[in-house]
Amino acid sequence: MGVSIxxxxxxxxxxxxxVIKEIDxxxxxxxxxxxxxxxxxxxxxxxxxxxxxYCPSCRLxxxxxxxxxxxxFKHLTRWVRASxxxxxxTAVVSYLSATLETLEKPEIIGIIRLDVPGHRFSSYRFxxxxxxxxxxxxxxxxxxxxxDARVKARWLPEDKRTGSINDIECFEVIxx
Amino acid sequence: MKMNVYVxxxxxxxxxxxxxxxxxxxxxxxxxxxxxxxxxxDQAGLELKDIDCVVSGSAPDAFDGVHLKGExxxxxxxxxxxxxxxxxxxxxxxxxxxxxAWWHVASGLCRRxxxxxxxxxxxxxxxxxxxxxxxxxxxxxxxxxxPNLIWIFALEMHRYMHKCRVSKEDIALVSVKNKRNALDNxxxxxxxxxxxxxxxxxxxxxxxxxxxDISPVSDGAAALVxxxxxxxxxxxxxxxxxxxxxxxLDTSYWTNRELSFPVYLKNAAExxxxxxxxxxxxxxxxxxxxxxxxxxKELHHLEGLGLAxxxxxxxxxxxxxxxxxxxLPVCPSGGLLGVGNPxxxxxxxxxxxxxxxxxxxxxxxxxxxxxxxxxxQAWGDLMQVGTVVIMRR
Amino acid sequence: MPKxxxxxxxxxxxxxxxxxxxxxxxxxxAAVKAYNDAGGIDPRRDVDAFISxxxxxxxxxxxxxxxxxxxxGGVLKPVYTVTGDGLHCVANxxxxxxxxxxxxxxxxxxGKPSEIISMSDIVWFSTDPIYVRPLKLPNPHxxxxxxARVYMRxxxxxxxxxxxxxxxxxxxxxxxxxxxxxxxLDLDGYLEAEYVVDPLTAYDIARxxxxxxxxxxxxxxxxxxxxxxxxxxxxxxxxxxxxxxxxRSMEEDVATxxxxxxxxxxxxxxDPRREFDFAEVDERYSYKAIQAIEALGLARIDTVASDLRDxxxxxxxxxxxxxxGGALGEGVPLEAxxxxxxxxxxEQLRGRAGRAQLSDAEKAVVHGWRGLGTSSSIVLVxxx
Numbered sequence: 001m002g003v004s005i006x007x008x009x010x011x012x013x014x015x016x017x018x019v020i021k022e023i024d025x026x027x028x029x030x031x032x033x034x035x036x037x038x039x040x041x042x043x044x045x046x047x048x049x050x051x052x053x054y055c056p057s058c059r060l061x062x063x064x065x066x067x068x069x070x071x072x073f074k075h076l077t078r079w080v081r082a083s084x085x086x087x088x089x090t091a092v093v094s095y096l097s098a099t100l101e102t103l104e105k106p107e108i109i110g111i112i113r114l115d116v117p118g119h120r121f122s123s124y125r126f127x128x129x130x131x132x133x134x135x136x137x138x139x140x141x142x143x144x145x146x147x148d149a150r151v152k153a154r155w156l157p158e159d160k161r162t163g164s165i166n167d168i169e170c171f172e173v174i175x176x
Numbered sequence: 177m178k179m180n181v182y183v184x185x186x187x188x189x190x191x192x193x194x195x196x197x198x199x200x201x202x203x204x205x206x207x208x209x210x211x212x213x214x215x216x217x218d219q220a221g222l223e224l225k226d227i228d229c230v231v232s233g234s235a236p237d238a239f240d241g242v243h244l245k246g247e248x249x250x251x252x253x254x255x256x257x258x259x260x261x262x263x264x265x266x267x268x269x270x271x272x273x274x275x276x277a278w279w280h281v282a283s284g285l286c287r288r289x290x291x292x293x294x295x296x297x298x299x300x301x302x303x304x305x306x307x308x309x310x311x312x313x314x315x316x317x318x319x320x321x322x323p324n325l326i327w328i329f330a331l332e333m334h335r336y337m338h339k340c341r342v343s344k345e346d347i348a349l350v351s352v353k354n355k356r357n358a359l360d361n362x363x364x365x366x367x368x369x370x371x372x373x374x375x376x377x378x379x380x381x382x383x384x385x386x387x388x389d390i391s392p393v394s395d396g397a398a399a400l401v402x403x404x405x406x407x408x409x410x411x412x413x414x415x416x417x418x419x420x421x422x423x424x425l426d427t428s429y430w431t432n433r434e435l436s437f438p439v440y441l442k443n444a445a446e447x448x449x450x451x452x453x454x455x456x457x458x459x460x461x462x463x464x465x466x467x468x469x470x471x472x473k474e475l476h477h478l479e480g481l482g483l484a485x486x487x488x489x490x491x492x493x494x495x496x497x498x499x500x501x502x503x504l505p506v507c508p509s510g511g512l513l514g515v516g517n518p519x520x521x522x523x524x525x526x527x528x529x530x531x532x533x534x535x536x537x538x539x540x541x542x543x544x545x546x547x548x549x550x551x552x553q554a555w556g557d558l559m560q561v562g563t564v565v566i567m568r569r
Numbered sequence: 570m571p572k573x574x575x576x577x578x579x580x581x582x583x584x585x586x587x588x589x590x591x592x593x594x595x596x597x598x599a600a601v602k603a604y605n606d607a608g609g610i611d612p613r614r615d616v617d618a619f620i621s622x623x624x625x626x627x628x629x630x631x632x633x634x635x636x637x638x639x640x641x642g643g644v645l646k647p648v649y650t651v652t653g654d655g656l657h658c659v660a661n662x663x664x665x666x667x668x669x670x671x672x673x674x675x676x677x678x679x680g681k682p683s684e685i686i687s688m689s690d691i692v693w694f695s696t697d698p699i700y701v702r703p704l705k706l707p708n709p710h711x712x713x714x715x716x717a718r719v720y721m722r723x724x725x726x727x728x729x730x731x732x733x734x735x736x737x738x739x740x741x742x743x744x745x746x747x748x749x750x751x752x753x754l755d756l757d758g759y760l761e762a763e764y765v766v767d768p769l770t771a772y773d774i775a776r777x778x779x780x781x782x783x784x785x786x787x788x789x790x791x792x793x794x795x796x797x798x799x800x801x802x803x804x805x806x807x808x809x810x811x812x813x814x815x816x817r818s819m820e821e822d823v824a825t826x827x828x829x830x831x832x833x834x835x836x837x838x839x840d841p842r843r844e845f846d847f848a849e850v851d852e853r854y855s856y857k858a859i860q861a862i863e864a865l866g867l868a869r870i871d872t873v874a875s876d877l878r879d880x881x882x883x884x885x886x887x888x889x890x891x892x893x894g895g896a897l898g899e900g901v902p903l904e905a906x907x908x909x910x911x912x913x914x915x916e917q918l919r920g921r922a923g924r925a926q927l928s929d930a931e932k933a934v935v936h937g938w939r940g941l942g943t944s945s946s947i948v949l950v951x952x953x
Contacts, residue, residue: 263652
């Protein structure tokens, strides 16, 4: 290999602290439009409903909803209400916050495949939602007992809901 | 997938260069890009004035802390006064840059292309470079849950473990292998002799992910020189041909699909195999550098690439097939787990490693078998991107 | 060499805001229109690759290519992003088709600047973090104003000349359906405006608008099947100069000059002043458009000022520039701006520019620049 120059200058932690730096925290603020599909989804959450759009050609229910089907590209206009129950597809235990600080109390996170009355889905494409899972222990995750467990949304009281994914506190496991 | 494979021109790699991969480097993004570019030019026996076009790649601007970062680092990448494009597919970028460079040459628009990937993650210092990943989520349906990056991979890893009956011990073997391979790599940041037990006992981050299941945060850059057939013949007796390229992007709605098998990668690989005329990848690929930012990802990707049977990569790993002296050496460089993970640069490092392996220039890392055909792959986004390059001697 | 054509385009927006639609929904609507325009292609079946031109900090998302595929119909197909102007995506499509790996490529770019609350900070964040950014200039436009001063002095351009350009462009924009800032302005009105940064007033600096634009690019064989009116891409060139303004020439737009040379070589353009029927150029700043006209070889250094005064670049002149308005009238939808220029040229060359239609429109040059903080330009030569 034609190594004629050094491959750079690594810094140890104390050297990194000592070198001259420009420190800048950019102000980056946005106000993002939810749009047609997400607006209706968020309004539904406020009422305690999980709404999706239905694609008749692919027989898929899209949650979160969109006004087009990503698989056949048709315009979607039919809305369906999913049950607030479903099954756990996968789950993990997080010991860290969003910024990687250690959490005092670990959180269980999962993907939930929601039931939609009158519809069946393959294990490859389904209405799935990312959320916190409650009513389960770390051990339930580590033993994989949580896989396929039934869960039901635990909603915030109606007057506390704001039209946010956080209007659902978590999905609670129904053991049995 | 309809893909016209009647390609008219051949494209070769004739030089590669890397910086050291380290947690913190003194150099600016521009300087890192320059070091790697200069080394690649040196190996190719070219000077910057010989270069027609520059193609570059880098992952989120937030790492280096510059908006329009491609414009900013372009001078270090040798792009001043030249046609320069920066391409971007998240973590898949490093292997995508040579894909885009391929059509720069194969279109006949450029004859000699400098290919550069750079990442300076240490610039995003507060509180940790990983914080940049807070902004990768759907701002409306996911970000309010306050996710961290590891969630998404832990969710996929656990689904894979569940569906394929793979244990944490099996997965840890990848980390052990790659970190050991990296001990022979002069650019590597995280080479080590560790055991499965060390991985399992390292700090638990998000079950099932422990500290040593993950590649480190790094600064670094990588570069290649890619040229037309005519120039390849003129410059070297041992050009390495880029014979197949493939890439796909799956839906943004990653919670709506089965995660245990990477369909996006299967499609990308099929595209590349078709172009390279490869019908039986398990038999025809001699050495592979699949993307391994997490140890389970090497297994997952080997299956997506068709280099291991579905749910069969763990067994291959246990049996030593993927060791440097095995039948299918995998990540002989040490991979991201061992060499480090300056995102886009790490992907391009894999292409550089295959280049050196096929030329027989990998030194202590040289695989035992006579490697004629090699593959490099990267992956990114919300588990969506597969990028594949196939090279031959 | 087989030819490559533009066979369909669609857009939504060119509005000051777009609160009712997410960016994905805007792109979807533009894509549906473009596919329909391209002979009713089905993206799931007919398209080989999709390219999106965007930048993380414009999107407010890190790794924003995550959100590229669905609204284009690109899921599980070849999709990637280029951090560049929409025209840089067209350049990639052009290379892909020429190389033989694709026959039909879809190109997309969008911008929702109305969603960026801290726009000035984001723009400033593109400057060099060591040499420039710590200066914390109160108004980023100052960087371009420096260049404007140098350029105006070297070419003998007065403020009245910039005014002439602005009046002409805003007037042309009155003929367009997508120009929220079109206006009938006179020189007194122009000269009375206060400086934003001397020598630039608010009239000299384009405002923002929200838009999404999708284009379909195809090989000659496919193009002839899809449409009777392909618009041929005869050449594409692009180039980058040092982004920090103090380190490069302010007298001329070197990047545009180099990009034009590359495109003209491919398209065999020898005498740009005579060969083109019109030009679509970036006019994020009034002076920058004049600089581009010169760098594209459409005017000589010593006569660019007199050509401008003679009306050479007006709709009735020898070489109309932005005949249906440009950034000043339309607003700048960030990286989609180059595709906006392409769209106007495409409509002219197909005879579908409505009230803005020129009588003679067979060959055009299209120019894009990435805006403040960059010196990257791209040039396309189109013909019908």
